[in-house]
Amino acid sequence: MSEVPAWQVYGEADLPLPLAAALAAFVEQGYHGTSVREIAGRAGLSVPGLYHHYPSKQAMLVGLMSASMDELLARSRQAESGAGSSPLARFDAVVRSLLLFHMYRRDQAFLGSTEIRSLEPANRAHYVGRRDEQQRMLDGIVAAGIESGDFDLRHVEDASRAVTSMCVGVAGWYRPDGPLNPAELVEIYLGIARRIVGAAG
Amino acid sequence: MSEVPAWQVYGEADLPLPLAAALAAFVEQGYHGTSVREIAGRAGLSVPGLYHHYPSKQAMLVGLMSASMDELLARSRQAESGAGSSPLARFDAVVRSLLLFHMYRRDQAFLGSTEIRSLEPANRAHYVGRRDEQQRMLDGIVAAGIESGDFDLRHVEDASRAVTSMCVGVAGWYRPDGPLNPAELVEIYLGIARRIVGAAG
Numbered sequence: 371m372s373e374v375p376a377w378q379v380y381g382e383a384d385l386p387l388p389l390a391a392a393l394a395a396f397v398e399q400g401y402h403g404t405s406v407r408e409i410a411g412r413a414g415l416s417v418p419g420l421y422h423h424y425p426s427k428q429a430m431l432v433g434l435m436s437a438s439m440d441e442l443l444a445r446s447r448q449a450e451s452g453a454g455s456s457p458l459a460r461f462d463a464v465v466r467s468l469l470l471f472h473m474y475r476r477d478q479a480f481l482g483s484t485e486i487r488s489l490e491p492a493n494r495a496h497y498v499g500r501r502d503e504q505q506r507m508l509d510g511i512v513a514a515g516i517e518s519g520d521f522d523l524r525h526v527e528d529a530s531r532a533v534t535s536m537c538v539g540v541a542g543w544y545r546p547d548g549p550l551n552p553a554e555l556v557e558i559y560l561g562i563a564r565r566i567v568g569a570a571g
Numbered sequence: 572m573s574e575v576p577a578w579q580v581y582g583e584a585d586l587p588l589p590l591a592a593a594l595a596a597f598v599e600q601g602y603h604g605t606s607v608r609e610i611a612g613r614a615g616l617s618v619p620g621l622y623h624h625y626p627s628k629q630a631m632l633v634g635l636m637s638a639s640m641d642e643l644l645a646r647s648r649q650a651e652s653g654a655g656s657s658p659l660a661r662f663d664a665v666v667r668s669l670l671l672f673h674m675y676r677r678d679q680a681f682l683g684s685t686e687i688r689s690l691e692p693a694n695r696a697h698y699v700g701r702r703d704e705q706q707r708m709l710d711g712i713v714a715a716g717i718e719s720g721d722f723d724l725r726h727v728e729d730a731s732r733a734v735t736s737m738c739v740g741v742a743g744w745y746r747p748d749g750p751l752n753p754a755e756l757v758e759i760y761l762g763i764a765r766r767i768v769g770a771a772g
Contacts, residue, residue: 398688403603483743484685487599525759531744532737532763539736542684558726562733565766 377448380474388413392430397477401488432493438478439500457515465563468537469556479541522568533563578649581675589614593631598678602689639679640701658716666764669738670757680742723769734764
């Protein structure tokens with residue numbers, strides 16, 4: 371009987387084969403350095419076969435970045451809603467979720483950090499809006515924690531953004547075969563995040 | 572009579588024209604998405620003229636990433652050595668230096684975050700070694716601050732890395748025409764960095 375909530379459980383990312391192939395290629399060579407032919411080859415499809423699923427390379431990038439953001443937002447919302455009403459418990463849950471996502475979805479996180487530039491304007495605006503939604507979720511919790519007296523800080527948005535930067539940064543160096551397991555790392559970085567917001571205790 | 576130390580003063584990056592052209596292209600399209608022909612065109616040179624200065628696209632990437640890391644390390648060392656012996660003063664100076672670099676050298680910071688993958692193995696090892704040198708400078712100051720009683724924390728390397736992630740993150744959103752000027756932002760983020768290391772006061 372596992373009591374671990376779904377937002378904490380990570381398997382392999384559930385991507386359609388063409389998107390998995392596109393992700394690997396974009397992470398190695400970048401969006402502009404990758405041809406549709408190459409993605410088709412990695413996916414074991416013909417170019418027309420790939421176009422049957424995705425009309426353009428841009429559609430694959432949008433598909434990948436949307437799937438990542440969907441997953442991050444869904445996990446963060448589950449984390450927050452399962453934490454009850456205490457701002458500290460909500461903060462802990464959402465920061466844990468951000469940390470786990472950036473440990474288990476490193477390729478997606480790298481794509482999200484590097485290829486916003488390659489989204490066409492309308493796609494970019496949509497993506498950035500959803501990324502901001504994630505940030506505002508955390509901002510709201512931090513503001514609630516000040517209100518409740520759980521947190522002690524000025525500059526809500528800067529502190530909240532610093533917490534996010536720290537979580538995103540984890541994707542840049544975390545390796546599954548490193549010396550600390552994910553649970554240990556999450557506790558260490560959660561402790562740092564609590565300091566940033568001046569959490570009591 | 573300006574008393575502002577040199578490590579805090581930023582003008583335009585002092586890059587040779589071909590490297591400036593390469594930087595702009597790599598930031599827009601990535602290393603693998605940029606041709607030597609395109610860099611030559613942006614620099615107003617012929618392809619042979621460009622090759623006269625740089626034997627390969629890789630040489631341009633190495634030149635750019637080395638110049639950035641040289642600048643960051645030189646500024647950080649000046650900051651630290653001008654701060655005297657107090658760990659808190661050294662911490663403040665190096666964090667200020669990291670923040671200013673990531674505000675004034677956003678393109679270089681983006682390249683450093685995104686194109687380590689595109690360095691050939693020996694070049695990559697060299698670059699990562701120098702990046703680690705910058706991180707160890709901060710680690711050493713944090714450890715000294717624990718020793719002296721100025722800082723109160725466990726997990727020196729994680730806290731030090733969190734501070735760096737926060738500073739690096741600033742490059743992702745800071746805009747010179749934003750509502751806060753650099754000096755104000757530096758003070759806010761320095762305050763957050765001090766919290767991360769449990770600086771007294």
